[in-house]
Every structure is written in C-alpha cells, then in structure tokens.
Amino acid sequence: MQALVYENGELEYRSNHNAPALGSDEALIRPTRMGICSTDLEICKGYMGFSGVIGHEFVGVVERSGKKVKNDLTGKRVVGSINCVCGKCDMCRGGLAEHCRDRTVLGISKRDGCFADSFTLPSRNLFEVPDGVDDDHAVFTEPLAAACQILRQLTIEGRPYITVLGDGRLGLLCAQVMSQLNATVRCIGKHPEKLALCEKWGVKHRPLADVGLRGDQDIVVDCTGSADGLTTAMGMVRPRGKILMKTTVAVHQDSKPIDLSPLVINEIEVIGSRCGPFAEALDRMATGKVDVVSLISRRMKLADGVEAMRLAAGPDSVKVLLEP
Amino acid sequence: MQALVYENGELEYRSNHNAPALGSDEALIRPTRMGICSTDLEICKGYMGFSGVIGHEFVGVVERSGKKVKNDLTGKRVVGSINCVCGKCDMCRGGLAEHCRDRTVLGISKRDGCFADSFTLPSRNLFEVPDGVDDDHAVFTEPLAAACQILRQLTIEGRPYITVLGDGRLGLLCAQVMSQLNATVRCIGKHPEKLALCEKWGVKHRPLADVGLRGDQDIVVDCTGSADGLTTAMGMVRPRGKILMKTTVAVHQDSKPIDLSPLVINEIEVIGSRCGPFAEALDRMATGKVDVVSLISRRMKLADGVEAMRLAAGPDSVKVLLEP
Numbered sequence: 270m271q272a273l274v275y276e277n278g279e280l281e282y283r284s285n286h287n288a289p290a291l292g293s294d295e296a297l298i299r300p301t302r303m304g305i306c307s308t309d310l311e312i313c314k315g316y317m318g319f320s321g322v323i324g325h326e327f328v329g330v331v332e333r334s335g336k337k338v339k340n341d342l343t344g345k346r347v348v349g350s351i352n353c354v355c356g357k358c359d360m361c362r363g364g365l366a367e368h369c370r371d372r373t374v375l376g377i378s379k380r381d382g383c384f385a386d387s388f389t390l391p392s393r394n395l396f397e398v399p400d401g402v403d404d405d406h407a408v409f410t411e412p413l414a415a416a417c418q419i420l421r422q423l424t425i426e427g428r429p430y431i432t433v434l435g436d437g438r439l440g441l442l443c444a445q446v447m448s449q450l451n452a453t454v455r456c457i458g459k460h461p462e463k464l465a466l467c468e469k470w471g472v473k474h475r476p477l478a479d480v481g482l483r484g485d486q487d488i489v490v491d492c493t494g495s496a497d498g499l500t501t502a503m504g505m506v507r508p509r510g511k512i513l514m515k516t517t518v519a520v521h522q523d524s525k526p527i528d529l530s531p532l533v534i535n536e537i538e539v540i541g542s543r544c545g546p547f548a549e550a551l552d553r554m555a556t557g558k559v560d561v562v563s564l565i566s567r568r569m570k571l572a573d574g575v576e577a578m579r580l581a582a583g584p585d586s587v588k589v590l591l592e593p
Numbered sequence: 594m595q596a597l598v599y600e601n602g603e604l605e606y607r608s609n610h611n612a613p614a615l616g617s618d619e620a621l622i623r624p625t626r627m628g629i630c631s632t633d634l635e636i637c638k639g640y641m642g643f644s645g646v647i648g649h650e651f652v653g654v655v656e657r658s659g660k661k662v663k664n665d666l667t668g669k670r671v672v673g674s675i676n677c678v679c680g681k682c683d684m685c686r687g688g689l690a691e692h693c694r695d696r697t698v699l700g701i702s703k704r705d706g707c708f709a710d711s712f713t714l715p716s717r718n719l720f721e722v723p724d725g726v727d728d729d730h731a732v733f734t735e736p737l738a739a740a741c742q743i744l745r746q747l748t749i750e751g752r753p754y755i756t757v758l759g760d761g762r763l764g765l766l767c768a769q770v771m772s773q774l775n776a777t778v779r780c781i782g783k784h785p786e787k788l789a790l791c792e793k794w795g796v797k798h799r800p801l802a803d804v805g806l807r808g809d810q811d812i813v814v815d816c817t818g819s820a821d822g823l824t825t826a827m828g829m830v831r832p833r834g835k836i837l838m839k840t841t842v843a844v845h846q847d848s849k850p851i852d853l854s855p856l857v858i859n860e861i862e863v864i865g866s867r868c869g870p871f872a873e874a875l876d877r878m879a880t881g882k883v884d885v886v887s888l889i890s891r892r893m894k895l896a897d898g899v900e901a902m903r904l905a906a907g908p909d910s911v912k913v914l915l916e917p
Binding site for chain 1: 640684689692694746808809820823831832833838839840841842843844848850851852853854855856857858859860861862863864865866867
C-alpha cells in the first residue's frame with residue numbers, strides 16, 4: 270500500500286509499504302481525508318524519536334473489524350482518538366486513560382499513523398461521524414478537540430482578557446473556540462492572510478509586531494509551535510495569570526535556553542494541554558459553531574506527501590489536507 | 594556604615610558606605626540577624642541585573658520612623674515584607690499588591706537591601722515580632738512565609754503524594770510545612786547531613802540518586818535552586834499533576850535548553866510561587882510548629898560577608914546568618 274514513512278531521519282513516500290495487521294479489537298480504516306499538523310512536522314525533526322508511518326488527523330471509512338470488536342462500525346464514516354490505551358494501569362483505572370502509561374499514539378509513539386492507504390486503531394477509539402458533518406469538516410475533529418480541551422482546563426471568571434498566541438492551524442481553531450466564551454479574546458500572529466480569517470469570524474486580531482509585552486492578559490494560549498512562544502506568553506500574561514501551553518517543540522543542540530524566572534516572580538500558572546473531547550468537537554461542527562473549511566490551504570495526493578509536508582511547514586499554509 | 598554591596602559584577606564589603614536616607618513613610622531598621630538566601634547568590638551571578646546593597650532576610654529593631662508614618666514601631670523588634678508597592682497600579686488596586694507594577698524589592702530590585710548596619714522599608718511593610726519568637730527564629734520569617742505560600746496555591750484532595758525536591762534552605766522549610774498536610778510527603782536531596790534533619794523531624798527522605806523518575810507524584814515542589822530542577826520535577830510528577838516552582842536561576846550563555854514537551858504531553862501544571870504570608874510564618878514559629886534553628890549552619894559577622902556568601906554557596910551549608 271501507499272504510505273508516508275519517517276525512518277532514519279528521512280521522510281519518504283512508499284508505494285509498496287506493508288499493509289497493517291488487524292488486531293482482534295481493532296478496526297481497519299481507509300482514510301478519505303488526512304490533515305497535516307505541526308506535530309507531524311516536529312516528528313520529522315526528531316521529536317518523540319518516532320519511526321514509522323506518520324499522521325494522526327483523519328476521517329475515513331471502516332473497512333473491516335477484528336474478531337473481538339463489540340461496536341462493529343464496518344462501512345461507517347469515522348474519526349478516532351489517537352491514544353491507544355491498556356485499560357489496566359493506574360492512569361486508565363484512575364479516569365485519565367488518555368495518559369495511559371503503556372499507550373501507543375497514532376503516528377506519534379510506537380504505532381503507525383494514518384498517512385497511508387489504510388491503518389488500524391482500537392475500535393473503541395472510534396466515533397461515527399454524523400451525516401451533517403462532511404469529510405472536509407470531520408478531518409478537523411482531532412485538532413478542534415485539542416482546542417476544546419482548553420475549556421476543560423480553565424475556569425472563566427469575570428470577563429477575562431485572553432490572547433491566543435499564534436495564527437497557525439491550532440491557533441485559529443483556539444481563537445474561534447475561545448471567542449465563544451464570556452471573554453475579550455484576541456488572536457496575535459505574524460501572517461496578515463491568516464489574521465484576515467479572524468476578521469471574517471469577528472475575532473479581534475493584531476500582528477505580533479504591534480503588540481507590547483505588557484503583562485496585562487489574564488490568559489494566554491500558546492499555539493505558536495515555536496520555542497519562543499513561552500517567552501512571549503510570559504511577557505503578555507499578568508502576574509498570577511495563566512498560560513495554556515499547546516506547543517511542543519523538538520529540542521536540539523542549537524536550541525536556546527529559556528529564562529523561566531518570570532514564572533516564579535509573577536506567580537504564573539502554566540498548564541500543559543494536549544488531546545481533547547471528540548464528541549464536543551463533532552457537535553461544534555454539526556451545529557456550525559466553528560468554521561474549519563476556511564483553514565484548508567491545499568489538497569494534495571498522499572503520493573505527493575513529502576512535498577505536502579514541505580508546504581505545510583511554510584508561512585503561507587494553514588491546513589494542508591492529503592487525499593488517498 | 595558597613596554594607597555588603599554588589600556592583601559592576603563584584604561583591605564587596607564596605608566599611609564606609611553611605612547611610613540610607615529615610616523617606617517620610619519609612620522606618621530605619623538596624624538588623625540584628627540577617628539570612629543569606631539562594632536569591633542573594635543568584636543576584637551575585639547577575640540575576641535581576643541588581644546593583645547595590647544585597648540581602649532581604651532580616652530581623653531588626655526600628656531606630657527611627659519617617660514623619661508620615663502612622664504605625665510608629667520605633668524601638669520594636671520587626672520583620673518586613675520585601676515588596677515595596679505603589680498602592681495605585683492595577684495590581685495594587687486588584688488585591689495583588691505583592692505584584693505591584695512599580696514595586697521595588699529589598700535587595701533584589703531597585704532598592705538597597707538589609708546586609709548593612711541599617712536600611713529602610715516602608716513602615717507598613719513591617720510586622721512586630723511576638724515575644725515568644727526570638728531573633729534566631731524571626732530571621733526565618735521571610736523564607737518560611739515563602740514556604741507557606743505553597744499552601745495558598747494548592748488544593749489538597751484525598752491524600753496526595755508530595756515530593757519536595759531539594760534539601761537546601763528553602764527545601765527543608767517546605768518539607769516541614771508540607772508534612773503538616775494530609776499528604777504523604779518526602780524530601781529528595783543530595784546531602785546526607787541535610788536529609789538527616791528530615792529524619793529528626795519525622796519527614797520521609799531519600800537521596801536523589803536512589804529515586805527513579807516514575808511520574809507518580811501528585812505534587813512536586815521544586816526547591817532545587819538549580820536549572821535542572823524542573824526537568825527532574827517533570828520526570829517525577831504524574832500526568833495532570835502539579836509542579837510548584839520556587840527556583841529562580843540566572844540564565845547564562847552556557848545555560849542548557851530545557852525540553853518542556855513533557856508539560857504538554859502529560860498536561861502538567863506548573864505554578865510559580867514567590868513571597869508568602871508573614872503573619873502565618875510568625876504564628877507557626879510562635880506555636881513551635883516548625884524547627885528553623887536546626888537549619889543554622891554558621892553565624893558570621895557582616896564584615897566577613899563576602900566569605901559568608903562563599904560558604905553559603907557550598908554544599909555543606911544550610912542557612913548562614915550574618916550579625917552586625
């Protein structure tokens with residue numbers, strides 16, 4: 270089958286990659302749309318030490334189910350949670366299964382990803398996509414869920430000032446989600462054409478170069494995908510404010526040290542934020558509360574995946590979608 | 594007067610330093626004991642870009658009060674909050690005066706410190722020391738308050754596992770304070786003679802080398818005073834756990850970058866923690882709830898302050914006190 274594989278420091282398109290074996294509790298899925306995320310780009314810089322088929326954002330159709338699958342979704346359109354968990358460890362038993370000690374993560378850790386003709390996930394990870402949500406929307410379920418996760422980690426009191434830092438893929442989703450809160454929300458970025466989307470949605474926006482680090486924001490969401498993001502966020506947030514941290518970056522020899530003393534001096538809270546609720550994300554799209562389609566910059570074939578990854582890393586792209 | 598001055602990258606004892614001018618709302622204080630803190634050591638490595646008389650831990654006697662002082666404490670034994678605030682900015686008006694935008698901080702930022710024959714503080718910063726708290730105790734009010742601050746920033750649910758990381762000055766205070774919670778507390782350090790104090794207090798303790806990074810602690814308090822502390826803390830805390838960050842370190846050219854991705858992946862919360870409640874600290878000492886005197890490693894004269902700072906930086910010292 271076709272697959273986009275990262276191995277020995279190289280990203281490569283393969284037309285004759287081995288098809289995956291189907292586990293007894295798993296579903297075999299044929300993706301119809303796949304989305305390229307900043308994490309995929311970081312993985313190709315060495316993040317997570319991953320090796321194998323990359324990719325974790327998809328919508329697809331279940332082709333076959335393993336023998337022990339209870340919720341057989343064969344023939345259905347699905348999206349799926351990327352964390353494959355053991356169900357036995359302290360985290361799973363304690364209600365924090367997405368932090369399973371023995372988990373594999375689709376295209377990120379110890380499990381081949383979805384940038385291929387087919388791939389597998391445990392069937393219990395899947396969510397059937399409602400008819401009202403087409404493929405162009407459904408492929409955004411995973412990143413939109415990650416944006417929604419912020420709402421579970423914050424208590425909104427009064428009418429806080431919130432800055433979403435970064436106008437990329439995740440930043441534009443977070444900006445939309447946050448702007449539905451009782452809050453004054455602005456999105457700060459570097460790309461006029463991306464910030465123009467905020468204008469369309471009625472979300473306040475400013476270029477980073479025009480914004481001072483005035484320590485006056487109650488909450489800053491770091492979606493920069495850049496190692497500098499935290500430093501900028503620390504400069505923008507008020508004392509005792511909160512920074513939601515969405516950015517993960519591979520650390521290299523030439524990475525710069527960050528001065529973290531503002532966290533202590535200003536008693537800032539930094540809250541790491543990862544995966545979120547799929548059902549809520551699907552619901553937001555079904556009810557038209559979020560515009561994701563405007564984020565699609567390009568559609569490319571899986572066979573052109575290496576080039577698609579290169580374009581996704583460029584300043585002009587928001588979401589690059591892959592199709593089989 | 595005598596003073597310990599950090600200027601142009603050099604720490605120096607001066608016998609003929611200018612005495613401070615007394616502001617109309619200030620008290621002139623003659624310190625009777627002064628404590629050397631890790632922040633003093635960091636300042637002498639360039640932290641905060643400070644220049645002037647160093648020192649911020651003291652107990653002393655008010656010698657004189659300015660004309661407009663309302664609570665005249667002349668002749669009384671006092672300790673004092675180190676943050677000198679404007680009373681007018683958004684932080685002061687919002688109940689977060691210790692984060693005043695225009696503050697000066699005793700011996701740390703834009704205000705001469707207490708390692709001198711005399712120094713000044715706004716009179717409203719002072720707390721009279723109760724008779725039951727002698728000078729050897731009272732000089733620990735500021736760092737003990739900083740340890741107590743953690744209790745204001747945490748909600749303790751169930752019976753959490755808490756690790757205090759670091760067996761230095763602040764770590765040993767935090768370990769004592771935390772062990773009075775309904776929690777399983779351990780102190781992790783590198784120095785057998787310091788961990789022996791934990792044994793004396795009935796606080797669990799282990800050498801760092803014997804402890805795995807198992808991601809199983811609900812709360813980790815970083816009191817290492819070292820740039821590596823956060824990395825160790827991230828390895829010890831469980832997913833969705835909390836790290837209380839007490840460590841501030843000067844960042845240099847040769848500082849190493851820290852991989853912060855575990856914060857995001859494990860959705861860890863990092864809470865910066867600085868100054869704390871003086872009244873609570875005095876009360877804990879008055880009621881004998883904390884043993885601070887065992888922390889005193891040495892007593893030296895202010896005239897030997899440069900040597901005292903050198904010794905305080907060594908592995909064998911806990912608290913080095915200065916006397917006039």
